[in-house]
Amino acid sequence: MSLNNKQVNKKNLLHKKSMDPVIKDITVLLIEEQPNVSSMLKNALMDFGYHITKHISFDDNIIEQIDLCNPSILILATDLPSEEILKELAEINQLLPLPIVIFAENDSPNVIKNAIKSGVSAYVVNEILPQRLKSIISVANERFKAVQSLRNELKQAKTQLEGRKYIERAKGLIMQQKNISENEAYSKLRKMAMDQGCSLAMVAKNIIDVCQLLSTSKA
Incomplete structure (x- = not known):
């Protein structure tokens, strides 16, 4: 040639x-x-x-x-x-x-x-080596996506764990204040979440925050 x-x-x-x-x-x-x-x-x-x-x-x-x-x-x-x-x-x-x-x-x-x-x-x-550029950049992109995906999964798992902790604590507060069973407290939490269009975890956290605020103001 x-x-x-x-x-x-x-x-x-x-x-x-x-x-x-x-x-x-x-x-x-x-x-x-x-x-x-x-x-x-x-x-x-x-x-x-x-x-x-x-x-x-x-x-x-x-x-x-x-x-x-x-x-x-x-x-x-x-x-x-x-x-x-x-x-x-x-x-x-x-x-x-x-x-x-x-x-x-x-x-x-x-x-x-x-x-x-x-x-x-x-x-x-x-x-x-110029001929390797495309593969190097492709591998870097895929590795970045994999790491980001893992990071997001860990973050989501952490958020879910924190949410469950909020729900359990809020249920305990409702049971104590209303003198009701765990199932009844959970039903009240679910109803509040549906009425407010929020997640159970968010409603639970709000209840905890309000209770802490009231407890602080009484002190």
């Missing part, structure tokens, strides 16, 4: 990749040491059809830029992510969670472990 044909095939391949609707929907906030200098990573992302919303340095306020740009994914390229950067990524993971990919030169196990703890979805060491 001639050199010209190879170049044409390469262009056609990049064109097909850039037409991928999944890629076109992904917006990237790119962070590098020298954002004003054209980099291989930036060029590769653009060749594949990813939309770079902004290209910033590590001196910029990352959280502020995420809030302004609302990117689909955060990509960082650095020799070694500093402790300050990892702390900022951990804060991002709590306030504005999104998939995070780090391309780095350092393969220290401690650095990688701390990066994952900070919410990094993928930590890639050594040379950036």
Whole structure:
């Protein structure tokens, strides 16, 4: 195959990749040491059809830029992510969670472990291979979704547990004040929840709060 044909095939391949609707929907906030200098990573992302919303340095306020740009994914390229950067990524993971990919030169196990703890979805060491970009970003997205799903499940389980505790406590207060059985107290709670269009847990918490307020005012 001639050199010209190879170049044409390469262009056609990049064109097909850039037409991928999944890629076109992904917006990237790119962070590098020298954002004003054209980099291989930036060029590769653009060749594949990813939309770079902004290209910033590590001196910029990352959280502020995420809030302004609302990117689909955060990509960082650095020799070694500093402790300050990892702390900022951990804060991002709590306030504005999104998939995070780090391309780095350092393969220290401690650095990688701390990066994952900070919410990094993928930590890639050594040379950036353009042909691997799509799979790296896809894996990072899926890993982020899995972690978020698990986090939501844990949060929901915690909320349900707290709700049951509120209901049990509210039932006890109603039984004590009204001198009625547990079933009757539960029926009253259900009726109040239906009348107010609220959940049992919310009605129970309101009852507890009112009882605590009355108890405090009497003291």
